[in-house]
Amino acid sequence: MAMMSDLEIAQEATLRPPTEIAEVMGLPTDLLEPYGDSLAKIKLRAIDELADVPRAKYVVVSAITPTPLGEGKTTTTVGLGQAMTHIGRRATITLRQPSMGPTFGIKGGAAGGGYSQVIPMELLNLHLTGxxxxxxxxxxxxxxxxxxxxxxxxxxxxxxxxxxxxxxxxxxxxxxxxxxxxxxxxxxxxxxxxxxxxxxxxxxxxxxxxxxxxxxxxxxxxxxxxxxxxxxxxxxxxxxxxAGAMAAIMRDAVKPNLLQTLEGTPVLVHAGPFGNIATGNSSVIADRIGQHTGDFLITEAGFGADMGAERFFNIKCRQSGMVPDAAVLVATVRALKAHSGNHHIVAGRPLPDDLLAENPDEVFQGGANLRKQIDNVRLHGVSPVVCINAFPTDHESEWDAIRQIAEEAGARVALSHHFTNGGKGATDLAEAVAEAAEEPSDFTLLYPDDAPLRDKIEAVATRVYGAEGVDYSAKAAKALDTYEANGFGHLPVCIAKTHLSISSDPTLLGAPTGWRLPVTEVRASVGAGFIYPLCGDMRTMPGLGSSPAAFRVDVDDDGTISGLS
The missing domain is CATH 3.30.1510.10 (Domain 2, N(10)-formyltetrahydrofolate synthetase)
Structure with a gap:
């Protein structure tokens, strides 16, 4: 029998009252602001009221460099959170809110998938609490x-x-x-x-x-x-x-949203910054609350570890003062095969037949990307755990190849079937993460606040991306000088580049070397608190494809939504 769709699974789930989810977190119900029957906002005074509760272990979920289809970071984050209950631990999950652009475009929503989803899936993907x-x-x-x-x-x-x-x-x-x-x-x-x-x-x-x-x-x-x-x-x-009027509009938006997984694990959904030109991480406020609501706080960082995790470490943790205890790197057979250079994957189209054929040699050929992303996590003093996100089209020999690459790089590794089996399919991953998080934290930022902006850019380019150096256009160099003259030099950097390669060139697969990072322009997000150099053409307004997901989304006379993915 074919597996039900994500939406069908979500619509068959039994939602627990938000007060029950809050009780699991040790969160007093007077801190909730109900939004309908299935979710609530959390009042900001929760930050102070929970301050004396012991701090949870802080885990970030990242990935190898993804294919255009994504490698299941959100699904893994949800599955890992659910799995903690199966090994006798309590977890809270923090996630970004999905944008309706991808929901109605090619990628679809961002509630997770299969039996590792955040519910109510329809509300999450369709503007939630506004x-x-x-x-x-x-x-x-x-x-x-x-x-x-x-x-x-x-x-x-x-x-x-x-x-x-x-x-x-x-x-x-x-x-x-x-x-x-x-x-x-x-x-x-x-x-x-x-x-x-x-x-x-x-x-x-x-x-x-x-x-x-x-x-x-x-x-x-x-x-x-x-x-x-x-x-x-x-x-x-x-x-x-x-600023005053803007803050008034944002008065309620600043409060995190409390949702749940299919298995009743608490989820704080808040903010949704663009992963190419911003941090690609959920909010500091949600994490400040979540760190006092269980044994583990599990969050997700967008794209590969060279992007989302690097920004999590050097921007988000710098701002919040919170210290991560472990990092999960999601790896898939299809992505490592793609990094062999033998296949071309296009979002919205079926995977090539030859990519699905058993071929562990191609996994080894693409293994350089996994090794480099393991190094990128270790560079920040954090213990990495490689999650082999299992797909039905995979072969055991290919999983064994990923395991061998990870173990030879000195990382813990676990095979996970959370998509098909929910939390119980990710217990090995949960055990590995719990073990890694017990190691003494040696977290370190990549550069100090007072380093010149060029030094910060070059630290990320050479140490994280593997570039030989950085080349600045005249326009970019002038902007950097202006920003430092205007007092912005203390800000961290958020390098805007392609997410399809560790380099700035989406066609360079694996872990490329012998290249230089071209900075064509530099902009300042002074309010957010970072400088972002542009290294390529960044589309900040996507377009719709020839067959967008919006074609398939509908609602019946009873208000039941169909077609979301």
């Missing part, structure tokens, strides 16, 4: 106040050719990437070129993910830079008197 809409509204309010400022005389002296603040929308819409505003008569505003990004790419979203509380969120919003004067002086949201 946090994304609050980010959209706050971001676009600042855009409106910026254009009104220009219309009213531009007192700040903004250079019209150096305005960096665009608008956002949580829909894949390529037609909005580049637009002209202010067309029409004189009363319709100042004519200028701008554009839209997807909401997940908003700096307001990055601010939400890195803020420590509502007061910190407001201060970060005030520091948002909307553009520069001809002399290179930054103009901020505070200069436009917008």
């Amino acid at each position: 946090d994304f809409h609050a980010v959209t509204a706050a971001h676009n309010l600042l855009a409106a106040m910026l254009d009104n400022h220009l219309f009213r005389g531009n007192e700040s002296g903004l250079d019209l050719d150096n305005i960096t603040w665009r608008r956002v929308l949580d829909v894949n819409d390529r037609a909005l990437r580049n637009i002209v505003v202010g067309l029409g008569g004189k009363m319709d505003g100042v004519t200028r070129q701008t554009g839209f990004d997807i909401t997940a790419a908003s700096e307001v979203m990055a601010v939400l993910s890195l803020a420590s509380d509502l007061g910190d969120l407001k201060q970060r919003l005030a520091r948002l830079v909307v553009g520069y004067t001809p002399d290179g002086e930054p103009v901020t949201a505070d200069d436009l008197q917008a």
